[in-house]
Amino acid sequence: MKNALSRRAALQIGAGLGVTFLAAPALAALPQNRRKLVVIICRGAMDGLSVVPPLSDPNYVALRGQIAIPADQALKLDGDFGLHPKLAAIYALTQAGHARIAPAVAIPERIRSHFEAQDLLESGGAHLYGTATGWLNRALAAQGGAITALSVGAQEPLILRGPVAIQSWSPGGKVTQDMERIATVLQDLYAPDPVLSRAFASGMQTEAMAENFGGDQMAKAPAQPQRAAHDFAVTTAKFLTQEGGPSIAVLSLDGYDTHANQGGVNGQLANHLKILDDAVDGLHEGLGSSWSETAIVAVTEFGRTARINGTGGTDHGTASTMILAGGALRRGGIVGDWPTLADAKLFENRDLAPTLDVRQVFKGVLREHMGFEGRALDERVFPDSAQAPAIKGLIA
Amino acid sequence: MIASKSLEGAIAATRFGLGARPGELAAAAGDARGWLKAQISRDGAEQPSGPLPGTVERFASFGDYLAQVGILKRDGTIVETTAAEPNAHLTDKQAASLQEQRRVLLQPQLEGVRDEIFARTRLAAATEQPFRERWTLFWANHFTVSSAKLQSAVLAGPFEREAIRPHVFGRFEDMLVASTTHPGMLIYLDQARSAGPDSLAGTFRKMGLNENLAREIMELHTVGADAGYTQADVTEFARALTGYSMGGFREASDMRGRYYFRPQMHEPGTRTVMGREYNQEGEAQARAVLADLAANPKTARHIARKLAIHFVSDDPPPALVARLSEAYLGSRGDLAHVAETLIDAREAWSADAKKFKTPYEFVVSGYRAADASPSDATKEVVQPLTFLGQRPFAAPQPNGWSDLAADWAAPDALVKRLTWATRFSAAYAPKDGAPLDAAMASLGERLTAGARTAIQRAESRFEAFSILLMSPEFQRR
Numbered sequence: 001m002k003n004a005l006s007r008r009a010a011l012q013i014g015a016g017l018g019v020t021f022l023a024a025p026a027l028a029a030l031p032q033n034r035r036k037l038v039v040i041i042c043r044g045a046m047d048g049l050s051v052v053p054p055l056s057d058p059n060y061v062a063l064r065g066q067i068a069i070p071a072d073q074a075l076k077l078d079g080d081f082g083l084h085p086k087l088a089a090i091y092a093l094t095q096a097g098h099a100r101i102a103p104a105v106a107i108p109e110r111i112r113s114h115f116e117a118q119d120l121l122e123s124g125g126a127h128l129y130g131t132a133t134g135w136l137n138r139a140l141a142a143q144g145g146a147i148t149a150l151s152v153g154a155q156e157p158l159i160l161r162g163p164v165a166i167q168s169w170s171p172g173g174k175v176t177q178d179m180e181r182i183a184t185v186l187q188d189l190y191a192p193d194p195v196l197s198r199a200f201a202s203g204m205q206t207e208a209m210a211e212n213f214g215g216d217q218m219a220k221a222p223a224q225p226q227r228a229a230h231d232f233a234v235t236t237a238k239f240l241t242q243e244g245g246p247s248i249a250v251l252s253l254d255g256y257d258t259h260a261n262q263g264g265v266n267g268q269l270a271n272h273l274k275i276l277d278d279a280v281d282g283l284h285e286g287l288g289s290s291w292s293e294t295a296i297v298a299v300t301e302f303g304r305t306a307r308i309n310g311t312g313g314t315d316h317g318t319a320s321t322m323i324l325a326g327g328a329l330r331r332g333g334i335v336g337d338w339p340t341l342a343d344a345k346l347f348e349n350r351d352l353a354p355t356l357d358v359r360q361v362f363k364g365v366l367r368e369h370m371g372f373e374g375r376a377l378d379e380r381v382f383p384d385s386a387q388a389p390a391i392k393g394l395i396a
Numbered sequence: 397m398i399a400s401k402s403l404e405g406a407i408a409a410t411r412f413g414l415g416a417r418p419g420e421l422a423a424a425a426g427d428a429r430g431w432l433k434a435q436i437s438r439d440g441a442e443q444p445s446g447p448l449p450g451t452v453e454r455f456a457s458f459g460d461y462l463a464q465v466g467i468l469k470r471d472g473t474i475v476e477t478t479a480a481e482p483n484a485h486l487t488d489k490q491a492a493s494l495q496e497q498r499r500v501l502l503q504p505q506l507e508g509v510r511d512e513i514f515a516r517t518r519l520a521a522a523t524e525q526p527f528r529e530r531w532t533l534f535w536a537n538h539f540t541v542s543s544a545k546l547q548s549a550v551l552a553g554p555f556e557r558e559a560i561r562p563h564v565f566g567r568f569e570d571m572l573v574a575s576t577t578h579p580g581m582l583i584y585l586d587q588a589r590s591a592g593p594d595s596l597a598g599t600f601r602k603m604g605l606n607e608n609l610a611r612e613i614m615e616l617h618t619v620g621a622d623a624g625y626t627q628a629d630v631t632e633f634a635r636a637l638t639g640y641s642m643g644g645f646r647e648a649s650d651m652r653g654r655y656y657f658r659p660q661m662h663e664p665g666t667r668t669v670m671g672r673e674y675n676q677e678g679e680a681q682a683r684a685v686l687a688d689l690a691a692n693p694k695t696a697r698h699i700a701r702k703l704a705i706h707f708v709s710d711d712p713p714p715a716l717v718a719r720l721s722e723a724y725l726g727s728r729g730d731l732a733h734v735a736e737t738l739i740d741a742r743e744a745w746s747a748d749a750k751k752f753k754t755p756y757e758f759v760v761s762g763y764r765a766a767d768a769s770p771s772d773a774t775k776e777v778v779q780p781l782t783f784l785g786q787r788p789f790a791a792p793q794p795n796g797w798s799d800l801a802a803d804w805a806a807p808d809a810l811v812k813r814l815t816w817a818t819r820f821s822a823a824y825a826p827k828d829g830a831p832l833d834a835a836m837a838s839l840g841e842r843l844t845a846g847a848r849t850a851i852q853r854a855e856s857r858f859e860a861f862s863i864l865l866m867s868p869e870f871q872r873r
Contacts, residue, residue, distance in 0.1 A: 043793065112611070112630075113621045115795050154785025155798070156806035168808035172783045175811070178818050182862050185850050186814070193868045195752075195805050203807030254792045255544065259586040259608040310604015311589045316611070348627065 035328065035369055036240045036294040037248045038283055039136065041122070041157065042276060044257030045114060046300035047314055048321030049352060050269055051087070052103045056080040059341035065308045067264045077101065078333055085265055086274040089281035090323060097331030098291075099280075100394070102322040102361055104339050106302060106354030108388065110347070112316040114257070117301035121358060122159035126384040135381050136248060137162025139366060142376040149248035150206070152236050160250055165198050167206045167246055169239065171232070175207050209245065213238045229253070229275045230282035237286025240294075247370075251279060256300060260311040280325050292327035295369045295395065299358060305350050306341055317351035322361055328369055330396040335361070357388040364391035404428035406840035407745055410873040411707065413526030415761025418837040420526075425840075432739045435525045436732050441532040441561035442523060444515035451554040451579050454508060455653030458550050459645035461505055465498045505550055509543065512553025513781075513788045514773035517756075521763035521770060531735060532564045533756075534706050538699075539575040539617060540796035541584045543789050548584035552789035555580030568699070568729035569690035572617060576609070576686060577655040579642045585609035585794065592638040592663020603661065610634035612794050618689040619670075620698035629670050635663040636674060636682040696724040699734075707738060709750040710800045716743040749842065749872040752801035755784035757873070758813060759820075762865050765838040766824040780816050785809065817865040821858045831860030842869050 053069040054060050056079060061068045074082025075091040081103065083091045093099035108126055111117045120128050124135025136159045140149055151160050151168040160166045183204055190197035232251075239245050255272045262269045280296060287294055303320030324335070336356040339345050347353040359382045366372045366381065367390045378386045405425030409416040412432050416424075424431045449457070523529050536556045543549030559578040563571035575581050582588040591603035598604055610633040615621045639662030643651025657679040666675040672688060674681050689695060700720035704712035723737035724730075738744060753761065759780060763769060770776035781787050785804075791797050798804070826834045835843055835851050847867040854860035864870055 112627060113615050114793060115615075116621050151806065151808075154806075154809060154812070155803045156809075158802075161802055166807075168806040170785070170808050170812070173808070173811055173815055175815075176818065178859070178862075179814050182818065182859060182866065183814065185854075185863055186866050189846050189850060189863075189867055195801060196810065196868055196871065199805050199807045200810045201807075203809070203811040206807060207811050257544075257608075257793075259606055260589065309606055310591055310593070310598070311586060311606040313586070313606065315607050 034290075034293050035247060035371075036287065036290055036326075037365065037370060038236070038240070038294065038296040038326075039159065039248070039250045040276065040279060040296065040298040041118075041159070041250065041252045042256050042272075042298060042300040043114070043118060043252055043254040044300075045117075045302050045304055045316055046256040046272075046320055047258060047262065047269060047304040048103060048300075048319065049303070049306065050262070050264070051084055051273065051321040051323070052077070052101050053082050053084070054080060054103070054338065054341065055082050057338075057341045059306075059343075063307045063341055066312065067262050067308050067314075069264055073265050080338065081334060084270065084273050086270045087277045089277045089284070090325060093280070093284070093325050098327055098329055099323065099325040100329060100332055100335055102324070102335035102356055104319040104336055104352055104355045105299075105322045105358050105361060106319045106356075107358050108385075110318060112302065112318075114301060114316070119158060121299065121301050122157060124159075124359065124362070124382045124385075126382075131383060133162030134159040135362065136160050136250065137164050137166065139370070139372065139381045140164040140166070140248070142372065142380055143370075147247040147370075148245075149250065150236070150239050150246035152232070152249055152251045157250055157252055165202055167202050167239075169206050169210060171235065173207050173210065175204070175211065206239075209239065209242055210235075213242065227278070229278040230285075233279040233282025234286035237283050237288075237290075241287060241290050253279065258304070258313045259309070259315060260313040262308075262313040276323075280323075284325075294326040295328045295365050296323075296325040297361065297365060298323040298325070303352055306346055306352055307350065318347045319352040319354035322358070324361070324365070324394065328395050330393055332393065335391065335394070356391070359385050359388045360391050361394070363388070364394045366390075368392070368395035400841065401425055401428070403747060403841040404745060405431075406842040407747075407749075408432055409526065410761070410839070410842065411744070411749065411751065412530060412739070414520055414523070414530055414757065415526075415764045415870075415873075416838050416840070417764045418767050418834075420764075421837065421840045429739050432527045433736060435528040436565050436735050437525075437528060438565055438732065439562075440566065441528055441564050442519060442525060443557055443561060444512070444519045446515065448512060448515055448553065448557065449508070451551055451558060452653040454550050454554055455579060455645075457508070458505060458547065459652070461501055462645065464501050465494075502546075505546070509549055509553065509789065510773050510778055514770070514777050516553070516556070516788060517760065517777045517781075518769050520756075520760040521768070526764075528564075530707075532561060534703065535564050535571065535731075536560050537791070537796040537799075538702065539571070539581070540791050540794050541578075541580040541789070542791045542794070542796075544792070545584065548580055549789065551578075551580035551583060556789075563731075565732040565735065566730075567690075568695075568724070568731055569687055571731075572613075572686055572690050573683065575617070576613065576637075576682075577640060579653055579655060581609070582640065582642050582655070585612055587637060588641045590634065590638050590640075591661040592635055594665075595638060595663050596660040597658070598661075598663070605631070605634055605638065605663075607631060607634035609640075610637050613686075614689065616795055618698070619692050619694040623670075623692075623694040623698075625670050629668075632667045633669045633682070633685055635665075636667045636669065636685050638663045639679060640682060690729055693721070693725060696721040696729075700724060703734070703738060706799050707751075708741075708744050710802070713743045716741050749869065751799070751873050752805050753871055753873055754797060754799055754804055755781060755786035755809075755813075756788065756797075758865075758871070759784065759816070761838075761870070762817070762820055763824070765834065765864065765870075766820075766826065766861070768824050780819075784812055784816060813871070814862075814866055817862045818858075821861040821865065825857045825861035827857070831857050831864075834861065835864045838864065839867075839869055843867075844869055 055071045107120045123131045125131040149166045154170050258269045303317040304314035305317045339353040363377045402425045405421045408424045408428040541552045541555045559574040585608045586606045587609035590606035591597040611630045639658045641658045643656045700717045704716045723734045727733035851860045
């Protein structure tokens with residue numbers, strides 16, 4: 001039965017490619033399909049000024065008041081920047097040359113709605129509502145189906161939606177014999193419904209893959225809840241390292257919308273940064289020898305106001321921080337310029353201003369790490385993005 | 397394609413309702429539109445069966461919990477919308493032991509949330525007014541209060557029962573005001589402590605503005621993100637809303653846990669929001685903004701489109717959106733009239749079932765098909781819905797749950813539905829009668845020849861019922 005499902009899935013993947021299949025021969029020779037890419041979307045607008053406190057910026061402490069991260073408690077990156085003390089695993093990676101920070105990145109349009117901004121971040125469009133599919137899905141299409149992607153979690157994020165069939169997985173499944181028998185019946189019933197037939201075939205295959213490495217044993221509530229993000233990430237890494245497994249995985253974390261009592265070294269945001277740190281640490285552990293072939297990008301829809309607000313938190317802002325990690329990175333310091341927090345430099349006198357377009361970082365990683373050629377990136381993966389050129393030198 | 401009377405009954409029960417219980421299709425078939433319209437009630441929605449404590453009681457109980465674990469601030473006259481972290485100075489071991497103490501003390505609070513989820517799901521599984529409940533679920537989701545914060549988690553159920561259910565067939569403005577002044581929303585979107593910088597509280601207590609609720613009212617509850625307002629409009633509305641607060645844990649019992657306007661937090665002066673000036677004093681100022689937002693044609697359009705997407709198609713016919721929008725504007729936001737217009741809309745009755753059920757709709761319709769109701773809150777409701785990705789009162793963000801197939805018809809999600817369907821069928825597949833009868837009672841003329849054959853060929857009642865639940869026509873509505 002599994003064979004039948006996989007054949008059908010393969011046909012569906014082929015059918016979804018259309019004209020982009022032309023791009024395949026040139027790229028197929030490249031060894032990039034061993035390369036791994038993980039995108040972590042931190043939803044809710046993660047406060048970059050707490051992730052990477054600009055310790056030498058003369059305005060930082062004054063703007064931030066009680067939520068400023070004190071210089072003596074931040075993990076020192078260089079003479080100017082620190083990392084939040086809860087990001088200990090990521091800090092260790094920076095010291096090994098396996099993580100880098102871009103401190104002032106934003107989406108191409110100035111939007112302060114979470115949902116619109118997440119749509120733009122994930123669609124990869126130059127403008128809101130410019131494109132309805134996700135940029136990672138179009139990237140898969142541009143690779144001619146040579147690689148596949150996995151969405152981890154109950155819902156499928158926009159970034160992976162589009163013509164190419166993707167895999168998805170969340171913990172708690174266990175395929176019984178009853179289910180296998182019923183699945184063969186359903187396969188026929190779903191045939192006239194392309195959405196359901198494609199998704200169901202892929203889901204059964206992924207579940208079978210999870211059984212191969214015991215991922216199906218992972219309960220929804222792990223024995224140690226504080227390790228949940230770590231365990232989840234380890235399992236994600238196992239998928240990536242399976243023979244025939246996906247090359248790309250997308251994880252979503254939420255809870256970064258800290259309008260009130262955001263906290264500093266400890267507190268609400270600190271707890272969620274610990275989750276992000278655990279996730280990166282879990283990927284590092286789970287990827288094993290594939291770590292050297294891996295790039296991880298952690299990104300959020302926008303940053304938060306430079307000033308603390310009236311309720312010990314921060315409101316919706318503009319630029320925020322991107323974290324790059326993985327053994328495939330080239331050792332280096334801060335990515336992009338620092339606009340400073342001087343009054344005159346704040347965007348609309350309230351937000352950290354961007355010095356990089358988020359697409360420049362995505363394109364840099366896709367180009368150097370996954371072997372994409374520039375035109376596909378400028379035109380198809382990120383439409384109308386020639387003015388936002390790929391950053392060079394991120395990948396070793 | 398024009399639907400026959402019996403197909404219309406099946407559409408009414410599945411697309412507008414929550415899936416048929418045995419006998420329901422016969423009741424709906426004669427006059428499907430009349431059957432739906434009879435469920436519109438000026439008294440609002442049904443209420444889940446209790447005992448379910450209201451906001452004031454829940455809030456007091458939560459205050460007791462905070463006091464027990466020692467994180468209630470001494471000057472707790474004003475609500476902390478997010479608990480401060482008190483144990484930064486503790487060693488890891490001390491912190492772990494404190495966490496365990498808290499876990500035990502927290503248990504009754506979490507049980508309260510569980511009781512709300514259970515009662516609401518049982519109502520949906522058993523109701524004889526399934527359209528009324530579907531309509532209600534739409535509005536509860538439109539005004540999402542979620543468990544992102546513990547403080548709002550315990551109030552999400554009371555919020556839905558107090559601010560949403562009474563108003564679902566009344567004027568939209570009334571529901572908007574009820575939502576905006578309910579402690580659940582005031583806490584969830586951080587309004588309760590927002591103070592004008594030039595108010596007394598701003599001047600003497602250094603309190604300040606929080607624009608979260610103002611922004612989400614404009615973006616999510618009323619005119620929508622594409623309405624053309626600016627950051628200045630959001631900030632101005634946030635200033636107008638200052639003072640919309642509530643009684644805190646240490647305040648007098650007639651204030652505690654109740655909406656309360658605090659003049660000393662209200663930003664003085666005239667405000668300009670979306671080109672209109674508001675020179676009212678105090679509480680009346682934001683109330684006037686809310687009235688204008690409710691009457692704005694962009695709100696009509698936003699709500700019309702959301703309703704059309706929810707009930708009819710992920711890509712709704714523009715004519716349907718226009719008609720619902722006109723119905724809203726022409727009736728000054730009378731939601732009963734909007735509901736009638738939806739029922740009368742030709743586009744809503746196409747034989748093609750375009751919508752894919754959300755996990756909650758799927759599970760509820762499973763119980764209804766089995767003529768059953770869940771009897772164990774944790775094992776039969778909370779755990780399966782968490783596993784399927786839609787634990788009630790736990791939408792990850794203030795825009796609530798998506799109802800689009802693109803979000804829910806993911807590969808893994810379908811496997812999880814199959815897992816649930818087989819477990820559920822093992823316990824609840826009808827024990828007597830031909831399996832095809834149960835399928836016909838659930839889907840009527842919507843059952844396709846393919847599913848009919850598969851159900852007839854199934855080797856057991858368990859397998860037949862699993863196939864019914866997983867059939868495309870059951871998954872879609």
